[in-house]
Amino acid sequence: MKKKEKITIHDIAMEIGVTASTVSRALNNHPRISPATKKMVxxxxxxxxxxxxxxxxxxxxxxSKLIGIIVPTINRNFFSSIVRGIEEYANARDYKVMISQSYDDYRKEVETIDALLDARVDGIMVSLGKNTHSYAHFDAVLQKGIPLVFFDRTTDELTVNQVVIDDFASAYQATHHLLDQGYRHIAHFTSHMKIKIYLERLRGYSQALRDYGIPFDERLVVESNMQLDGGQESTRFLLEQGLGFDAIFSASDYAIVGALQELKKIQVKIPQEVGLIGFSNEPFTEFTEPALSTVDQKAIAMGQTSAALFFEMIADDGKPKAMVKKTLDANLIIRSSSSRIS
Amino acid sequence: MKKKEKITIHDIAMEIGVTASTVSRALNNHPRISPATKKMVxxxxxxxxxxxxxxxxxxxxxxSKLIGIIVPTINRNFFSSIVRGIEEYANARDYKVMISQSYDDYRKEVETIDALLDARVDGIMVSLGKNTHSYAHFDAVLQKGIPLVFFDRTTDELTVNQVVIDDFASAYQATHHLLDQGYRHIAHFTSHMKIKIYLERLRGYSQALRDYGIPFDERLVVESNMQLDGGQESTRFLLEQGLGFDAIFSASDYAIVGALQELKKIQVKIPQEVGLIGFSNEPFTEFTEPALSTVDQKAIAMGQTSAALFFEMIADDGKPKAMVKKTLDANLIIRSSSSRIS
DNA sequence: CCAGCAAATGCAATCGATTGCGCTAATATA
DNA sequence: TATATTAGCGCAATCGATTGCATTTGCTGG
Structure with missing residues (x-):
């Protein structure tokens, strides 16, 4: 049970009467080692x-052949799917991934970057925490020349490669779809405006309205934490204001479920009276009653793309290319909650 | 941009005029180093x-201060929550976690164990793949004396520490609850019978029936892949058989959603006509219509417990204790889908 | 005043694999 | 046949931190 037979290249060198150097080279398929020796080794x-x-x-x-990943929390389908994509891609190339969570806590994010640096990872991929508005902790990463990739929750304040979906376009699509369905008073649920993805979604939403000739009414834009309770509160708020909305485009699936619950509570018919669209295609959106329209963020693809970007970066090492920004197309998934014209 | 100033203990040794040994000891708070020197260092x-x-x-x-984790897939709430628990616990103790997925593929699981061993992890925690019926790949781990912990999907064919929830008791509870609600023809959805957790749940189910004086009818036990489609198929199968069930206790939340969908499709009233209970407390169970009763597996706690077990194992290193098996209590969460008596 | 001991630090080997340089022998070139 | 090449492999340093053992310095006690 405690046989610690550490087998090293020296053992195999001794075995066949060569030196460790030769064994090492043979193992690495060095051209200066004879085929015969390689075979023996x-x-x-x-x-x-x-x-x-x-x-x-x-x-x-x-x-180290290690890639460090930082996500706000791993137990959210969107993030774990991204991690899955990264892991798949990296594993196939003999790299392993190390997971860390920031819990959307700025301090934890800083610490974690430090920890990953300590662990000597070869690259770092991160989705920024909601409260991260300073980026000095990435300086050390950049300065050491360690490949850094931002995905989904990114920032433009740093010259860093990033992978995002087309938030603007998909928000535009979603809103447009609601308009096509005849909804005219569309509310929008959003989060703190410091995060780019939410800004983009808001932009897509308002652009769609404008293009449709509908005036943008800022009273219909409600900020919350984008969780279930946030969605509930925002909905109650809208109802209390009596603004007469007939649809909600939420930048989060959780918030839209909250809205769904609140509306059902007062017998509002979905989608006849109010249309709903969320964002992220969390698994549960398919299971609600009615099923929720949402935007599929292609999480696994995003993970794979991020990983691919990392490998590109280490491939032509030295030559620091210009910043690369990959934008993936997202997919509007139309389900019952927004389909009143059949 | 390419300043590779590798700073080592030698640099700091030179800085203050001592040797690297002293610096190393000072850094590790060795007792034989004077407080003054430590401070300088x-x-x-x-x-x-x-x-x-x-x-x-x-x-x-x-x-290496690395813990390797193998789960079937990371993008399932249950598993990602376990990982979250492990990560929290390990991180606080200066350990990092490495994630790998087996995709329920036996071969991939074997490869992954190998890869983790290559990476020189200090410990391995795994939830077995569904198709894993041979355990030889763990021999190397055990033989090297690397702490191994199984969680949730475990086996007794190996003498390995494990963390599970009380599947028997919670299945018993769930079934008992259905009986209390007046359901008498309770079907059970299960998976391949090689996996212990499913066996246990089946056992709890049948024991509850027995204790209630209800005959066990094996025709009401249906095997499937335990996914959404599996649940749908199983439900259609039951309906076609015309066995007149009035409740389903499913060993998986996904399968019970499938059942819910099929039943609603033919206007069966839940829970009035048929009661439903799932297993795992996946987030979506709260959002279905009606909300699904389920069993909370306390995933985060399970992760923490697994990690704690690992640290216990490395604490008294050398002394191989007897096998430890931690059983956590699960929680029956009663929601609308099984509550017809108010 | 000196042996004796402890405290504080240095020396050098070590962990296992990699790699620049050098050496030997065989083959090629003149 | 003598010299230039090249293939094939060994030597030894190296990566950065750790650690058993040796050494130095300082202090105590006789």
């Missing part, structure tokens, strides 16, 4: 069940 | 912005 390695020590290798050439 | 370290290289340290003393 490989066989001996297999025979004595040799496992390379990545830590030693990492120390030597400064590459 | 700490200050110098801060001054030149020294960051310890964990990789070098890991190589030296064989500890």
């Amino acid at each position: 490989l066989e001996a390695a297999k025979a004595i069940n040799y496992k390379p020590n990545r830590i030693a290798a990492a120390l030597r050439h400064g590459k | 700490l200050e110098a370290a801060k001054a030149i912005n020294y960051k310890p290289n964990r990789i070098a340290a890991a190589l030296r003393h064989g500890k």
